[in-house]
Amino acid sequence: MALSSSHDRIFLDQVIDHTLVIEKNQLFLAKGDLTTYQLQKERRDTFDKRQNEKTRHELARLKKAALTKENWAKQAERQKQNNAHADKGFIGHRAAKVMKRADHLNKRLQAEIKTKEQQLKNIETSATLSLNYQRSQKKTLITAKDLTLAYPAKELFSKLNFTVSTGQIVVLKGANGRGKSSLFQALLGQTELIQQGSLTLATKRFSLLKQDLSENTGTLAAFAQKHALDYTLFLTLLKKLGIPRQTFATKIEQMSQGQQKKVALACVLATPAELYLLDEPLNYLDTFNQDQLLELFATVHPTMLVIEHDQNFITKLADQIIKL
Template sequence: MTNISIKNLTFAYPGQAALFDNANFELDTSWRLGLLGRNGRGKTTLFKILQNKLSYTGTLNVSVPLAYFPQPLGDQTKLALYCLQETGNFLEWELNRELKLFKISEDLLWQPFNTLSGGEQTKLMLCALFCQADHFFLLDEPTNHLDLAGRKELVAYLKQKKQGFIITSHDRTFLDQTIDHTLVIERSQVRLENGDLASYEMQKKRRDSHDIQQNEKTRHELKRLKQAALTKENWASQAERQKQNNSHADKGFIGRRAAKVMKRATALKSRAEEQIKQKETQLKNLEVSETLSLNYRPTHKQVLVEAKDFTLAYEKQLFSPLNFEVKAGEIVVLKGNNGSGKSSLFQALLKSSKATVSGELSLNTQNISVVRQNFSTDRGTLKEFAQKRELDYTLLLTLLKKLGFERHTFDVLLENMSLGQQKKVQLAASLATPAELYLWDEPLNYLDTYNQDQLLTLLQETKPALLVIEHDQNFIDQIADTVVKLK
């Protein structure tokens, strides 16, 4: 039974192109629906529209109460239980029930929320959300900050649930294990299909292949029509000159014939213009990814990061002592469960950690470029952002364009961009920064699959000195020279 109906939905942010233009679709709240689309296409915006948080034109009928992740939090210095209780109406025993289903220790509830890792916070917030058993759930990027084990646990947790949901994620494997329908925001339409992500991608590949073939036929036909029209125009012009310059010619006959030929040329031009319109229609949903560049400055230094019997502690030790190096031209992946201390190690490298240090951790260059997990504090225009980071503004815009930014988005304030767009700004800034070493903390979070593939190709071809935290196993397998596991 359909419980959510949208008719003639039209929405655009002020001064920007429409994200939705007379979109129509109906959803069944028993579905496990994957909401897909490139960053900036309007996934989070659609969630806000469903919750009536934005003004739009069209008709929206939602017959069930909705619950949204990530829910806004209050004072995060409070114990996790009390922090979460401010987000919804549930009892402690209900939350403990969900923790048990997710296989999470209740001990986390009795720690300050802001001291938990991003993955631990995500799990607790999801458990608090699902205490609302009579709701339909809107899950916006719940896999971000979850390690591989955490994502498998989330798959198992969701499979136990009878409620339907709409979920966004850029983890292909996770989606294929989780969803049974897809709602895809393409470049010029919203497409609803039965099946998982793999099924949609297979069908889209077929559609794109057909459109490209049709476009090639159209291109050849356009060339033939334009040449024929030009030939006839030239003949008509010559005939007209002959009529003017030859006093003995049958000017009436020549004029009639020239007019007839010119009419044919005009008809050919009209056909060519129609073919151009068809061409634009054929390729309007074709996704194109451009090659990225990296402002990497190779160095004569052999070792850029070195750890010797290194560990950190907050009251208790975070991980067993580590010994590893990051050499020039080497990609090293830090891997470990949520809360194992990966981001804390990055903070120690950048001299911003408050943990107790044991052993040695040395950074042998000052020319570094960082991608952070938390980028919510950035404000203002892209130009101001570039000036603050001392970046080449033109290069920053060029990289953003290659990452899929529409030109009108260049004028949007950072705080008004989607999380995917904000993450692209962080990534583009890192790519544009001249550096001998890159430190990237979960670079794939919020990036769509097209951007992930771009990044993969860039790293494989450039081979920079890179220390990276990432949970996507496919990505790790294809880029890592060395994997350092935190135990």
């Protein structure tokens, strides 16, 4: 028996025969690969949603009945108070009987309501993310012509030609050390590598996600101010990505790697941009967060140059693949 921990769906489907998942309220073991588990979860969630709908209808009926019984008691009490010249003993006795009966029925209804509320399933869902994307009026945002990048003793790649047009999602692929991150650095003029040919970035309104998160430090408020972010939007995105509110007081460098990645992602999503430069955005993210990003990018389809190895991401989103 072997244990494997990974967020690569295709890899997991190829090697595992049981899936142990930490769900919101339980630890769930499913026989089969990740895709099998996800299909099972979809069926469970669909059934639970139908049961929730039935339970909510029943709760509405019970609460309406409870309100009616409560109104009985109030009406009886008002009748007693408003009949100052009537037989107090008779009215008081009748009111007491009505109030006692209403109180008994209401207690029973409240017990049923409590039981029904406990039967509601807490279904785990992924919140929908937003993107501060501003589509450029320019046709092409990145152009590489006969581009060569090299160290003094090693060439990374040569004679590379490609364009990134507005509205395109372009994926950079290649083995580690082939120059994918270096191309990003060259694009931003931040590399000391030897460069031949031309590489043009036609916008200053871009949002960058780096692999190295060590520069992200301090409080969330200071980080948001440094990056000129809408603080409310920034915190909203963090919450949707699954960071609990109590963590908001934690300094970024003291967070887990997954949480630090979510801080960087929230910054990228909140930044107004015509172009997104993302270096391995799925690293450190679980499948729920990956689905959130996939849904967001598939819906908005922003202009993007992305370094990513995840085949599921590439298959679903890439308009063009550049291999180094």
